Amino acid sequence: MPNSFAREAIQSSKVALGLAIRADRRRTISTGVFQVVGAVAAIGTVVIGKVLLERILDDGATSPQQLLWPLLGLALVTAITGSIAVIRNQQERLLGERVSQLVWNEVLDVVTNVDLMTYEQPGFITEYANVERGGMTRPLPMTKSVFGLMGAGLGVVAMLFALVSIAPVLAPILFLGAIPAVIVSRLASRSEFAFAQRLTPDFLRREYLRRVLTHREYAAEVRSFGAAPNLRSRHTMLDGVVADGLKTQVAGRTRLALVQIAGSALSLVAVLLVIVYMLDRNFLSLPQAGAAAIAVRILGSQLSSVYGSFSTLTESAPFVAELNKFLRNRPKVNALGEPEVLHRRLTLSNVGFQYPGRETAALAGIDLFIDRGEVVALVGENGSGKTTLANIVAGLYEADSGEILWDDEPLARERVRASVTMVFQDFAQFSFSVSDNIDIAGRAITNPGRVHLAAQGAQLAETIASLPSGFDTMLGRDLDDGLDLSGGQWQRMALARALLKNSSLIVLDEPSAALDPRAENELFHDVRRVLDGRAALLISHRYSNVKHADRIYVLDGGRVVECGSHYELMSRGGKYADLFTLQSAAYSIESADE
Numbered sequence: 001m002p003n004s005f006a007r008e009a010i011q012s013s014k015v016a017l018g019l020a021i022r023a024d025r026r027r028t029i030s031t032g033v034f035q036v037v038g039a040v041a042a043i044g045t046v047v048i049g050k051v052l053l054e055r056i057l058d059d060g061a062t063s064p065q066q067l068l069w070p071l072l073g074l075a076l077v078t079a080i081t082g083s084i085a086v087i088r089n090q091q092e093r094l095l096g097e098r099v100s101q102l103v104w105n106e107v108l109d110v111v112t113n114v115d116l117m118t119y120e121q122p123g124f125i126t127e128y129a130n131v132e133r134g135g136m137t138r139p140l141p142m143t144k145s146v147f148g149l150m151g152a153g154l155g156v157v158a159m160l161f162a163l164v165s166i167a168p169v170l171a172p173i174l175f176l177g178a179i180p181a182v183i184v185s186r187l188a189s190r191s192e193f194a195f196a197q198r199l200t201p202d203f204l205r206r207e208y209l210r211r212v213l214t215h216r217e218y219a220a221e222v223r224s225f226g227a228a229p230n231l232r233s234r235h236t237m238l239d240g241v242v243a244d245g246l247k248t249q250v251a252g253r254t255r256l257a258l259v260q261i262a263g264s265a266l267s268l269v270a271v272l273l274v275i276v277y278m279l280d281r282n283f284l285s286l287p288q289a290g291a292a293a294i295a296v297r298i299l300g301s302q303l304s305s306v307y308g309s310f311s312t313l314t315e316s317a318p319f320v321a322e323l324n325k326f327l328r329n330r331p332k333v334n335a336l337g338e339p340e341v342l343h344r345r346l347t348l349s350n351v352g353f354q355y356p357g358r359e360t361a362a363l364a365g366i367d368l369f370i371d372r373g374e375v376v377a378l379v380g381e382n383g384s385g386k387t388t389l390a391n392i393v394a395g396l397y398e399a400d401s402g403e404i405l406w407d408d409e410p411l412a413r414e415r416v417r418a419s420v421t422m423v424f425q426d427f428a429q430f431s432f433s434v435s436d437n438i439d440i441a442g443r444a445i446t447n448p449g450r451v452h453l454a455a456q457g458a459q460l461a462e463t464i465a466s467l468p469s470g471f472d473t474m475l476g477r478d479l480d481d482g483l484d485l486s487g488g489q490w491q492r493m494a495l496a497r498a499l500l501k502n503s504s505l506i507v508l509d510e511p512s513a514a515l516d517p518r519a520e521n522e523l524f525h526d527v528r529r530v531l532d533g534r535a536a537l538l539i540s541h542r543y544s545n546v547k548h549a550d551r552i553y554v555l556d557g558g559r560v561v562e563c564g565s566h567y568e569l570m571s572r573g574g575k576y577a578d579l580f581t582l583q584s585a586a587y588s589i590e591s592a593d594e
């Protein structure tokens with residue numbers, strides 16, 4: 001156990017130092033040098049102190065001139081120590097920013113490249129939160145404590161030399177005093193890490209409540225339902241949980257720290273008693289005793305800074321180890337592969353899929369094909385598996401079983417992702433400009449004409465022309481200068497985003513949910529013109545929308561229950577025919593009511 005404790009501390013120190021050096025080699029080295037110079041300056045204080053005392057005490061008649069040099073030396077050493085501390089602090093702010101930038105970039109490299117499925121895996125959100133709250137903040141304190149340990153360690157060694165040369169017996173006593181510190185560090189490190197891990201779920205829940213209570217996204221519903229008091233009381237409850245946890249933790253840490261302080265105070269007293277005893281017995285001269293007392297004092301403060309660095313180091317070690325594990329172990333997927341054109345046919349055969357932690361499969365035995373330029377529809381009730389299937393076709397999820405062939409060949413999933421475009425059912429509304437909302441990947445920065453064309457294709461040209469700054473108008477609800485659009489306009493924005501990617505297959509997941517009936521009708525009637533020769537998988541729960549598709553797949557409970565053209569399915573008189581008749585009857589009543 002002590003071995004693994006030491007190993008973790010050493011390994012994490014290496015990781016933290018490695019990060020610091022990569023982030024800013026020059027400042028990392030200067031931080032180390034400043035620590036060492038600071039320690040040497042502290043030694044200078046003892047040496048000069050001893051010289052001063054000798055001159056004052058030894059030859060009764062010391063002239064002021066003889067004291068001048070040592071006094072000037074003392075002033076110089078004090079000035080050096082002070083200015084180094086100031087410079088070091090300011091440099092460390094810069095180093096801190098650089099290290100944090102590097103760590104953020106490394107974490108973003110990992111997180112933006114993990115597979116979408118990772119987000120479905122239980123525990124990922126908490127694991128990431130642990131890293132963000134704990135691991136990412138520790139490399140700098142850890143680096144500083146490594147250097148602190150070096151500097152203070154050097155100081156300790158020098159003071160021990162000084163003491164041993166005066167009175168060897170003093171050294172072991174001081175060492176005994178350090179033993180409680182080591183034990184305490186180890187206990188404290190364990191308990192601090194466990195505490196952080198234990199409370200992460202509560203922190204996350206509390207952060208979420210704060211978001212719900214403060215963000216514009218939720219503001220209307222929170223007010224309309226008068227939800228604030230209820231949500232506030234949950235927030236208060238979590239406050240209580242966090243405060244109670246922290247109280248226990250703080251009490252434990254305080255007890256540990258007091259034990260450690262008592263240990264070093266006792267050893268200090270013991271050493272001073274020994275000095276007094278030796279002085280009394282004439283084993284030491286007065287200047288020697290004085291210098292020993294100064295050395296003990298400085299040694300005491302060096303030891304406590306060794307202790308401080310040591311405990312920061314051991315406390316940070318498990319967090320840095322966790323960060324390191326997160327950065328190293330996470331399987332990466334290639335963000336986007338080379339896009340491929342669909343020349344003939346995309347085929348899914350016997351495809352099955354189950355969400356982690358779910359009892360039943362979301363999809364089973366799916367057979368489906370889409371030919372170049374075809375509009376294929378997928379209909380089914382809520383929860384029948386349409387969105388899941390869309391995610392598989394778009395290469396976002398990996399099927400658990402079955403085969404997916406692109407022009408009769410299997411295609412790597414990152415290439416499928418690059419080759420298929422998806423308009424998402426719950427598409428994002430980015431708080432960026434109109435252009436950036438459409439060209440989120442920056443594909444058309446050098447060719448804004450493409451963005452305009454995509455906007456035109458999605459029938460957004462007029463809307464955008466009416467905005468205060470056209471394509472440069474800032475949209476969104478998250479920043480102060482954002483302008484909000486209607487649901488239907490946002491939906492067209494998502495469509496324009498998809499058109500810009502320019503794939504030969506596009507998946508439209510319930511693209512009409514936010515459109516008014518006329519716009520919906522236009523879109524579905526016009527879908528072939530909008531698609532401009534692209535093949536499409538068109539998803540809807542409204543049967544009348546998919547009438548014009550080349551082929552319709554009816555999904556029920558994760559299985560294809562019927563397939564064919566509108567007329568084939570109608571004449572078969574099955575589920576599609578039933579629901580089509582039912583929905584069009586309801587729709588004509590609605591229309592008659594108007």
Ligand SMILES: Nc1ncnc2c1ncn2[C@@H]1O[C@H](COP(=O)(O)OP(=O)(O)O)[C@@H](O)[C@H]1O
Nearest residue numbers: 120355358362381382383384385386387388389
């Ligand atoms: N992220 C998820 N984790 C677990 N189960 C999910 C997830 N998303 C969807 N499901 C489940 O999978 C089934 C199919 O959902 P979905 O594909 O979204 O249906 P549809 O789009 O047809 O409404 C449903 O039973 C749903 O509860």
Ligand SMILES: [Mg+2]
Nearest residue numbers: 386387388425
């Ligand atoms: Mg859906």
